[in-house]
Amino acid sequence: MPAKRLLRDSERRFRLLFMDHPQPMWIFDLETEEILEVNKAAASLYGFGRGEFCSLHLRDIVGEEESGRLMVERGSASLWVHRTKAGNLIEVNTAIHEIKYGGRKAGLAVLMDVTERRRLEEQLRQAQKMEAVGMLAGGIAHDFNNLLTIITGYSQLIFNSLPPGDPNRHSAEQIVKASERAGELTRQLLAFSRRQVLQPKVLDLNLLVKTLAAMLRRLIGEHIDLRLVLNPELSRVSASPGQLEQVLMNLVVNARDAMPEGGTLTIQTENANLKEGFNGQRLAIKPGRHVMLAVSDTGHGMDAETRARLFEPFFTTKNAGKGTGLGLSTVLGIVKQSGGSLDVWSEPGKGATMRIYLPAIDQLATAETEVVKRAAARGNETILVVEDDEMVRRLVRQTLEQEGYRLMDAPEPVEAQRIADSFKGPIQLLITDVVMPNSSGRDLAAQIVDRRPETKVLYMSGYADLALVNRGAEQGNIAFLQKPFTPATLAQQVREVLASDRDGKVQRAGN
Secondary structure (H helix, E strand, O other), X not given: OOHHXXXXXXXXXXXXXXXXXXXXXXXXXXXXXEEEEEOHHHHHHHOOOHHHHOOOEHHHHHOOOOOXXXXXXXXXXXXXXXXXXXXXXXXXXXXXXXXXXXXXEXXXXXXXXXXXHHHHHHHHHHHHHHHHHHHHHHHHHHHHHHHHHHHHHHHHHHHHHOOOOOOOHHHHHHHHHHHHHHHHHHHHHXXXXXXXXXXXXXXXXXXXXXXXXXXXXHHHOOOEEEEEEEOOOOOEEEEOHHHHHHHHHHHHHHHHHOOOOOEEEEEEEEEEEEOOOOEOOOOEOOOEEEEEEEEEEOOOOOOHHHHHHOOOOOOOOOOOOOOXXXXXXXXXXXXXXXXXXXEEEEOOOOOEEEEEEEEEEOOOOOOOOOOOOOOOOOOOOEEEEEOOOHHHHHHHHHHHHHOOOEEEEEOOHHHHHHHHHHOOOOOOEEEEEOEOOOOEHHHHHHHHHHHOOOOEEEEEEOOOOOHHHHHHHHHOOOEEEEOOOOHHHHHHHHHHHHOOOOOOOOOOOOO
């Protein structure tokens, strides 16, 4: 076979192998950095036509400062950030092999787009980081919330017992406020680590936004214009109203802080039908009908590095003492625990938009967006309290005895069972901690209610990573009181449980 024919046949096979290979590849001149040839996969990845691609230089893809790096890193794969025709940045593993092409000294670039893989790896790292901090938070939450219950409860009792004008009244009030702030910090830790007990209701997000609007205007100040863009035909969602209020408050505060010189803050609601394959920036989401809650600002915006760390626990761009770095971590945890997703858009100097997506449901909304705290009526029923922390147990007993109830208490389930078996009269209510030595509150309640069907149960705990309680609270048939709580909250919740029907349909309170 003539040499020319062999050469042409070899070139034809090379071009077929090159052009139709599924791996993106292009060939460039090592001296002029002109792109000489590109295969179909590469043209598709970057969005250029083949002829258009072959008119480019390396600097059009990798940037002026980085193009020389290819000369140094030949033969080994390295990670690059490339720019597509649409201006999008993609992460590409690039291996350069020196070849001869058309008599020219050239480089064959073999590429692999790892943008999606890197995004998923970052999500996994973020999830692992949050899980580690969440485990730490959950581990200390039970004991810490017991201490806060004692501090909050007794300081509130002292404050209520002091007459106006007493010089100690102000000091007691400051202790109450400090313990409330400590309790809020613990709730934020549990929220972003998804260790809070959900108490969902069917909600109209428009009503929730309107209810909070007056307070939000005071919160952001007169130098910021608050605008509400609410879809009047908005679908309903199932979520804990207190948690969604916390989400909205955190997003609004974050937007306010991004506009120190003033600007416009917009809260928007909209129905969204998300298609297959939609992924929020932080959480994957199932396709279907959703409700979007968006908070936008016209502030200074964020660069890519800040956006990448935005939801890390304790990460903050604010000055020392101005923030805990838990606000957006809390938002992410609540949204994830509520079955939703979150997406962020921001560029330096162009503001930011945070979008929350929650699954839509076809039910009528609950009339109120939050539990209305009422003055609890006094009672005379018999209550059995089971709590392994002696100081918490004494606080509960003292609070309820002042409300007129007859109290019995036990430090652990075996003693509680003995009291219940030997007591001759009715026991209208069992108040039990969920996590105790030797046995759980759920097991104790099952044993007592089996023998005393008339006895109602109120669970309390400072550690809310409790699957059985969570499931029951979500279904609305378990009464649960999250520590720390105030004496007033305890008295209200006890009255509501005692007044409930046998299906447990009560208003659940929290602090």
